[in-house]
Amino acid sequence: MSEHTPHITPYRTLGIILLILLTLTFVTIEITSIHLGAFTVTAALLIAGIKGFIVLTYFMHLKHESLLLKILVAMVFVLFAIIVLITFIDYAFR
């Protein structure tokens, strides 16, 4: 766990991650091609969120980083969510 024994992501894992990401991309294209109204946006953003999480966890190997870094990254997304929420509340009630 110390900096003297860094985690090396196996080639195989990276290949599997790529296949998952490609599959999710084509799922997104399929979902958005059928018209489901507001659900389309939710589904597309949800899948993008899952893909983003996978990239952060495996490609950017947050999985093997310190708890401090994981919390910091999570906080950035929490901060962004708060900004979005407050802005939309402002637009909805002005």
Place this chain on the structure above:
Amino acid sequence: MSNHEVHEHVHRDDEAQKLGMWLFIFTELLLFGGLFLVYSIFRAQYPANFHESSLELSVTLGTINTVILLVSSMSVALSLSAVQKGNYKLAKIMLLLTVALAFAFMVNKYFEWGAKFHHGLYPGSELMQLLDRGHHLYFSLYFFMTGLHALHIIIGVILLLISYVKIQKSKVVADNYMHLENAALYWHLVDLIWIFLFPLMYLIS
């Protein structure tokens, strides 16, 4: 002489280097986050205009570029793993593959933007001034966000090429690879941003 040994010791803090890169990535996430917020607000105000405008984009080109970026993200991660295992030949091949994919992405972007320019659709053009407000906003955001993203691709390529030279000169080795690690993090960031840009610009309509 013990004095000599003291001079040989070079201070290095991998954790701090990595943390510094992540802090920079946070600013990038919030930069693009702000743009996504602007997009969301205007999309909520002009849903019909945004819908019509997004139909103008080629989903095929967008999909090809998505696949290119995902594969390049894997190849740069492979390069880092290869360096950590001491396989410098594979690491260099994977870096060159990443740069080649980035080039392919930019060629696609060139044709995509080129077609828009050909139809008189570019920032500040006469056609853009005549468009409805919603269409105008959509295409302004489209050019700004994909343009800013493309600028990041160019910077990423430069960083990856510097890493390549450092591997060549044995400056990046199995027990000292922070430059490649940080360049790879930057490249994944470029991929991460595109993961959200693609559905928002091309698909949701």
